[in-house]
Amino acid sequence: MDLMMALFVLGPVTPLGHLALSECFSFPIARKRVMEAFLSPKDSAKFIAENSRDVLVEEEGVRKVAEALFDKVSAKEFSLAGWKSLHELNPQAVSDDAVNWVFLADTLNFSFWSEHEDCKCLVKYRGKMYSGYWSLCAAINRALDDGIPITSAAYYATMTLEQVRHVFRSDTDVPMPLIEERHRILNETGTILLEKFGGSFVTCVKMSEKSAQKLLRIVVENFPSYRDEATFKGKKVSFYKRAQILVADTWSALEGKGDGCFGDISSLTIFADYRIPQVLVHLGAMRYSDELMRKLHEGIMFQSGDKQEVEIRGCSIWCCGLICDHLLELYKKKGQNMSERINAVLLDYYLWDYARDHREDMKEIPIHRVRCIYY
Numbered sequence: 001m002d003l004m005m006a007l008f009v010l011g012p013v014t015p016l017g018h019l020a021l022s023e024c025f026s027f028p029i030a031r032k033r034v035m036e037a038f039l040s041p042k043d044s045a046k047f048i049a050e051n052s053r054d055v056l057v058e059e060e061g062v063r064k065v066a067e068a069l070f071d072k073v074s075a076k077e078f079s080l081a082g083w084k085s086l087h088e089l090n091p092q093a094v095s096d097d098a099v100n101w102v103f104l105a106d107t108l109n110f111s112f113w114s115e116h117e118d119c120k121c122l123v124k125y126r127g128k129m130y131s132g133y134w135s136l137c138a139a140i141n142r143a144l145d146d147g148i149p150i151t152s153a154a155y156y157a158t159m160t161l162e163q164v165r166h167v168f169r170s171d172t173d174v175p176m177p178l179i180e181e182r183h184r185i186l187n188e189t190g191t192i193l194l195e196k197f198g199g200s201f202v203t204c205v206k207m208s209e210k211s212a213q214k215l216l217r218i219v220v221e222n223f224p225s226y227r228d229e230a231t232f233k234g235k236k237v238s239f240y241k242r243a244q245i246l247v248a249d250t251w252s253a254l255e256g257k258g259d260g261c262f263g264d265i266s267s268l269t270i271f272a273d274y275r276i277p278q279v280l281v282h283l284g285a286m287r288y289s290d291e292l293m294r295k296l297h298e299g300i301m302f303q304s305g306d307k308q309e310v311e312i313r314g315c316s317i318w319c320c321g322l323i324c325d326h327l328l329e330l331y332k333k334k335g336q337n338m339s340e341r342i343n344a345v346l347l348d349y350y351l352w353d354y355a356r357d358h359r360e361d362m363k364e365i366p367i368h369r370v371r372c373i374y375y
């Protein structure tokens with residue numbers, strides 16, 4: 001039976017039930033990978049929060065945080081403009097280069113925590129030392145100042161491990177974590193961007209036709225390292241932390257204008273990293289069980305996809321969604337519709353920056369330790 005006859009005879013349903021054609025033939029048909037198989041991050045968060053055992057969203061705490069943020073909403077820390085005005089390392093221009101800078105940064109935006117707080121990767125840039133995520137941005141800008149085209153896919157698609165080590169070198173004895181994974185992901189991502197999108201993330205942005213969800217789908221379906229997914233109580237759940245923050249940072253770099261004018265930006269969730277859970281527990285909006293807190297204090301390593309790790313990430317997303325809803329409700333009671341000023345992206349940016357600025361106050365709440373490429 002040749003392929004054409006097979007397609008005619010078999011149609012969408014094969015004699016073996018709903019197996020895809022590729023299961024019926026020995027030769028591989030590249031089945032388009034679809035996100036539909038996974039719950040969206042928002043639906044994932046709801047399911048996880050409803051079934052979580054070691055992480056609890058505190059309704060009273062959510063209410064108090066929303067009330068405390070009420071007056072902050074109009075501050076620059078809670079604004080789209082803050083992405084540039086508060087962060088000197090972020091690109092300041094609205095340009096294709098800025099979009100490709102964001103794509104590179106968020107492709108590598110994972111796992112910066114160090115075993116010991118006083119012994120970590122630091123990058124010096126223009127006389128200032130940067131740590132954590134900002135050490136990545138400092139290294140990118142340092143390379144660009146040195147004439148290395150690090151944001152060009154044509155360059156990073158074929159970078160050697162030694163070149164990656166050089167570009168992302170630390171100014172302390174502690175290297176940036178997961179440097180081999182970063183090398184693999186740079187080569188993989190750069191090759192795909194060249195082969196499918198003409199070497200520029202701007203092509204993906206234009207293809208999204210000003211839809212955040214369409215851009216999210218393009219990223220997850222084409223770039224494997226962004227597939228931040230897990231299984232929880234038998235259901236396929238997703239967080240898409242780097243894919244969502246990529247869409248958000250693209251929105252910010254384009255200042256919400258032109259190709260970056262995403263009408264559905266409010267459909268994104270917060271980005272489930274290891275800082276947001278810490279600050280939510282610190283503020284009393286979320287609580288860990290005694291058993292989980294003990295493990296965190298012991299510095300136990302979790303694996304990406306572990307039950308408690310999934311509960312931490314899913315409850316964080318759900319908790320922040322409730323904070324947003326409560327904030328909007330507080331303004332609605334005053335006759336103000338703030339849906340343009342309050343969304344999970346801006347709440348996330350605010351809380352993440354707050355966490356960076358209140359590291360000392362939060363030291364009684366350890367981060368959960370995972371070494372992975374997703375956050």
Ligand SMILES: Nc1nc2c(c(CN[C@H]3C=C[C@H](O)[C@@H]3O)cn2[C@@H]2O[C@H](COP(=O)(O)O)[C@@H](O)[C@H]2O)c(=O)[nH]1
Pocket residue numbers: 082083087090109110111112113131132133134245270271272273274275276348349352353356375
């Ligand atoms: N939820 C959330 N997670 C975020 C970010 C960012 C950077 N975005 C900034 C850039 C422009 C905007 O103005 C944002 O302020 C990095 N991360 C994650 O944090 C962790 C690094 O933490 P530390 O080791 O302390 O640097 C790591 O998992 C990284 O993936 C965010 O915004 N939200």
